[in-house]
Amino acid sequence: MAAIPSLRTFALVVAVGLLTPGLLLAAPPFPRGTGFYYDPYKLVTLVVSFFCWVKLCAWVDTDTHQYKIPSVFWNGILLAAGAGGFLVTWVIGIFWVTMVLSWGLVSGLAYWYVTVRNRRAPADERLLDKHHFLRLYEKYLTRSKKDADDDDVKAEGHPIRFMSRSATGESEDTRQVERVQQSKGYKAALEMVWNAIKKRATDIHLEPTANDIPVRFRIDGMMTNVKPFTRAMGDAVINIFKVLCNLDITEKRKPQDGSFSAQVEDRIVEFRVATAGSVVGEKLVMRVLDATAQLADLGQVGLTESLQAEVRDVISKPHGLFLVVGPTGSGKSTTLYACLHEIDRFAQNVITVENPVEYRLEGVTQIEVNPKAGKTFASELRSILRQDPDVILIGEIRDKETAEIACQAAQTGHLVFSTLHANDSVTAIARMIDLGTPPFMLSSALMGVLSQRLVRKLCKKCRKRVKPSNETLKKLKVDSDAVRYLYRAFDPVEDVPKKDDEDDDEPEVKVCQACGGTGYLKRTGIFDLLIITDKIRELIKANPNVQDIRQVAIDSGMKSLFEDGARLVVEGDTSIQELLRVSK
Numbered sequence: 001m002a003a004i005p006s007l008r009t010f011a012l013v014v015a016v017g018l019l020t021p022g023l024l025l026a027a028p029p030f031p032r033g034t035g036f037y038y039d040p041y042k043l044v045t046l047v048v049s050f051f052c053w054v055k056l057c058a059w060v061d062t063d064t065h066q067y068k069i070p071s072v073f074w075n076g077i078l079l080a081a082g083a084g085g086f087l088v089t090w091v092i093g094i095f096w097v098t099m100v101l102s103w104g105l106v107s108g109l110a111y112w113y114v115t116v117r118n119r120r121a122p123a124d125e126r127l128l129d130k131h132h133f134l135r136l137y138e139k140y141l142t143r144s145k146k147d148a149d150d151d152d153v154k155a156e157g158h159p160i161r162f163m164s165r166s167a168t169g170e171s172e173d174t175r176q177v178e179r180v181q182q183s184k185g186y187k188a189a190l191e192m193v194w195n196a197i198k199k200r201a202t203d204i205h206l207e208p209t210a211n212d213i214p215v216r217f218r219i220d221g222m223m224t225n226v227k228p229f230t231r232a233m234g235d236a237v238i239n240i241f242k243v244l245c246n247l248d249i250t251e252k253r254k255p256q257d258g259s260f261s262a263q264v265e266d267r268i269v270e271f272r273v274a275t276a277g278s279v280v281g282e283k284l285v286m287r288v289l290d291a292t293a294q295l296a297d298l299g300q301v302g303l304t305e306s307l308q309a310e311v312r313d314v315i316s317k318p319h320g321l322f323l324v325v326g327p328t329g330s331g332k333s334t335t336l337y338a339c340l341h342e343i344d345r346f347a348q349n350v351i352t353v354e355n356p357v358e359y360r361l362e363g364v365t366q367i368e369v370n371p372k373a374g375k376t377f378a379s380e381l382r383s384i385l386r387q388d389p390d391v392i393l394i395g396e397i398r399d400k401e402t403a404e405i406a407c408q409a410a411q412t413g414h415l416v417f418s419t420l421h422a423n424d425s426v427t428a429i430a431r432m433i434d435l436g437t438p439p440f441m442l443s444s445a446l447m448g449v450l451s452q453r454l455v456r457k458l459c460k461k462c463r464k465r466v467k468p469s470n471e472t473l474k475k476l477k478v479d480s481d482a483v484r485y486l487y488r489a490f491d492p493v494e495d496v497p498k499k500d501d502e503d504d505d506e507p508e509v510k511v512c513q514a515c516g517g518t519g520y521l522k523r524t525g526i527f528d529l530l531i532i533t534d535k536i537r538e539l540i541k542a543n544p545n546v547q548d549i550r551q552v553a554i555d556s557g558m559k560s561l562f563e564d565g566a567r568l569v570v571e572g573d574t575s576i577q578e579l580l581r582v583s584k
């Protein structure tokens, strides 16, 4: 725990130490001096000490506020030390002796303060410890050699700037932004976010290991490693985002979450940040919400013409509940918005309750829930129902209360859209009942359930043609006369031609420019749609058995996710491997 004075603090302390006595001495020597002149050494010492002391007091004042340390106490004792030193010097009058005594006094107090504030400061902001010295060493002595450090990345050329939010989450708080601009890691953070947006990443993960902080982007649903940060730089970058989100930077273990936004070119992109402590350090996950991203219609999300017609049929009814289900990240919200797209938002009163608001829609009242502030889906829904809505979009149903309000609203003349975490459309019914929705209520409210997944589309620039096996054709329910070739993704191991020449020290790996070598580019949806017919309605009301409902649905023509996705494989839009991966 022993700390050694750091350069900066040492300088400050020395300065203050000098200052105080200097101050004290300034007056006394005149009457005592023999020649009635200013001793230049004493005068310089005095002036320098004074400014250093002022600087120390100012620093302690800001620092106490940052770490929520009682500032009156610390300001008080530092001022008292100064005054004490002055008094002593004045009374005793031996300049250099009292000077050293005053130094000792102020240095001791400053050191005491540093130990107190270090207990609250995050590891990389502690002073006078080993790491602080290493940081100083790196900063001042190895700068020229380490110019390539991420801190120097040229992020400034990119049209991106961070915007913070005030504690209320409403307006921009420029102080936070100004604070991070001065910090180590600012440029690296900016560069990382810029890269993520350019690569169409939807999530950014920073998860520390003992030595460094790997950075991973989620692109088209798959995690991809990008250039890692050094431990020190990564910690600094995490801190920048915490400041932007107005989180407690001293809290490194408990989970925290917040948000900030960035102006990227001419649009605003929002970031939802969650931090949590792990054994080796603090990790951070960030979700990228490009609110101005092009809103898709039903065709663009990947529904076939016939499914589009069926969905339109369901959502054109005047009231009832329509659910879009699937696991996290399966494109449910996008599809829900595509449904809203079908509705005349200007002729009807459309209200959404979301967490978070992912797309901004004109002509729609969008409300964001905030459980911390007591604004839950259920509480917001109750107040919305008083605003006479025609169409209500509920971001997600995940508790009994929300499920019941959704059903009640659907029964009382509202069109209600929502998402639910369920494996497929039939199990969504079981899930709603598990949540506590009475079967009779669900049976009368529910109109249809659309289940979906996202499959990655093959990159047309680098996909490879393959002869399908009989087994594959059987699975796809097509015969070998109709389909002679299928496609698979480029394989970086198999498809890179082996070099014959001897000088193969530097094998030339040609990375596809279109997809970055992943073999896939963008995603599309595969679906299964359950229409609640009278027969299914009766089944739900009487005896909600998943097997029975499924059988009835299949008999009336419902296709599975795999069956819907088979067309994409046959058309060469995706690979059989990819379809099997997402539809199992």
Ligand SMILES: [Zn+2]
Residues within 6 Å of the ligand: 459, 460, 461, 462, 463, 490, 512, 513, 514, 515, 516, 517, 518, 519, 520
């Ligand atoms: Zn490609």
